[in-house]
Amino acid sequence: MIALVDCNNFYVECERLFQPRLSNKPVVVLSNNDGCIVSRSNEVKQLGIPMGIPVFQARDELLFEGVEMFSSNYALYGDMSARIIATLRQFTSAIEVYSIDESFIELPKDKDKDKDRKAHCHHIKETVKKWTGLPVSIGIGMTKSLAKLANKVAKKYTSGVFDLVNHPRHEKVLDYIPVGDVWGIGKRYTEKLNQHGIETVYQLTRADDKWIQKHLTITGLRIVMELRGIPCLPLELTPSPKKSIGRSRSFGRSVTKIEDLKQALAMHVTSAAKVLREEGSVASCMQVVVETNPFVEPYHGKHITAKFETPTASTPAMIKCAHEGLMRIYREGESYTRAGIYLTDLCSENAIQASLFCEPNTERSRDVMEVVDKLMVRFGRHKIKWASEGLKQKWAMRQAHLSQRYTTKWDEILKVGV
C-alpha cells in the first residue's frame, strides 16, 4: 500500500512560515527571473489567476488584488524539502522522493486495517506540519497511480487525507475524476480518449487492454493496470541516474555581446558538470541553445549539438566546447534573452568506451576536477569560479522579490523582535 505525501502550495507556504503576516493573504511565487507564476496560495486560486501565467499578463490584476509576490528562493525551498523528507524517514525508510514537494511512502503492513491506516496518515500529516510548519495532503492507494489520484481528491475535497483502498464507493470516486487528472495521461492522450467516449478514470479502467496498448502504448497500459490496483511502477528508493542534465535561464535584460553569452554558458556548464560528476557520469553530447524573446517578432533561436569523441565530465573541456558551439550559432546584433546547455547521452564514467584514436579520459583531468569540487564544498559554490564565468555578471537573474535564506545563511536567519 502506497501513500503520496504532497505539499500544499509548497513555495508559498515556505514563505509564509517565516512571514506570518502573509497568512490568509493572496501570495504568489514567481519562476526564475520573475517570469511566470509557479506557486499560488488558495486565495490567488480563488481569484482565478491561473498557474504558469507570465507576470506581465497578470500584472494589473496582481496589483489590484494586492497579491504579494516573491522570487523563487530555491535555497530555502530545497532546505525545507529536505526537512520534510527527514521527518517522513522516522515513519519509514521506504521513500521515493518524486519531486521537491512530493514523496511516495510505503505504508507498514500492520496498518492494513482501514481505520489504522487513515489514523496513521493523519498522524504523519500532523507531524510534518508540527516539525516543519508546512501543510501536506496524503493520498492512499494500492498503487502509485491510485495514490496520486487519491491525493488530488484529498487536496480538493477533504481535510487532507483520502484513502482509496477499500473505499465503499471506489467506482463512483473514479467515475468522478476526469482522465486528464491521471498521472502520465497528457493533453494529447486526454483528447484521444475523449474522442472515444472515455472521459472518466472509471471508464478508462474498463477499457479493453488491446485497444489501450494500441492507442496509448505499453506505458499507457501500465498506467491503466495501476488504476485497476495492480502495481506496475515500483517505488524507486534510490534515485535513478539522470539521463540528461540541462541548465538554462533567461537573462535579467537582453544581451547582444558574445562575451556575455560566453559567461552565461560557462556558468551553466559549471553547474551541470558538477551534478554530472556527483553522479559519477560522463556526457557524450552537449547541446548549446540561444534565443531571443519568443514573445517578440522576429524571433531568433538556434541550437547546435556537439558530440565528444571521448565522453567527458571535465568542466574546462565542456566550457571550451560550449563556446565553440556558440561561435557557430551566434549572430551579431540579435538581442538574446536566454541561453542554455544540455548534456545528453550520459553514461557511467566506469563504462566509457575509449575511442580508437585517442586516449581515454585522463587521470589528471579527473584529479583536477576532484580538487575543484572539494574546494566548492568547503568554501561554497561562489568562492571558486572558472574565469570564463566572469566576475561581474551584467546579465544576472532578475530576482526583485527575493526573501531571506532563513535556514541556510547565518546573516539571513529570522530576526525576532523580543
Place this chain on the structure above:
Amino acid sequence: MIDLFPFLGRMPEGVKIWVVPYNDSNALKIPLFESVKAGFPSPAEDYLDACLDLNDLVIKHPAATFFVKVDGDSMIDVGIESGDVLVVDRALDPINTSIVVAIIDGDFTVKRIHKDKGQLFLVAENIGFDPIVITEEMDFQIWGVVTFVVHSLR
C-alpha cells in the same frame, strides 16, 4: 527537453552536430601532493575518535530545528540578549513555563508561556514589561520551543 527550452520547437535550424576531438591541452595542471609517510606511526592511531560536534549537544531534532536572531531586551533576565541566536525546536510540545517563539496577530515574539486558572499569558523576563494576556480574539500560535541560547561573551 520541453520544460527547459519550451520554444525549441520553433527554431528553424535543424540539429547540427560536430565532433569535438579529445584534447587534454586545455586542462588545468595543478600539482597534487600525496600524503607522505615517514618516521614512527602514532601510538594513538588506533584510538582516534571523531571530534565532538556541538550540534549533537544542542540539536535533538535536526529536521525541526531552526535558528532565530534576537532583537530586543524583554527576556534579558533569563540571559536572552539582543543579538543572541536562539535554537528553536518545533518538534517539542510546549509545557507551562516553556520559553517559546510565538506569533501574535502576525508578529513574532519570544516569551515565557504561563498558564494560570485556564488563562494563558506570555510573560517577559524583564521588570519593565507587563505580561500579555492571550484572549480569544487574538490570532495566537506557538511557532516553536526555545531550547538553547547562543550568546557571545566578546
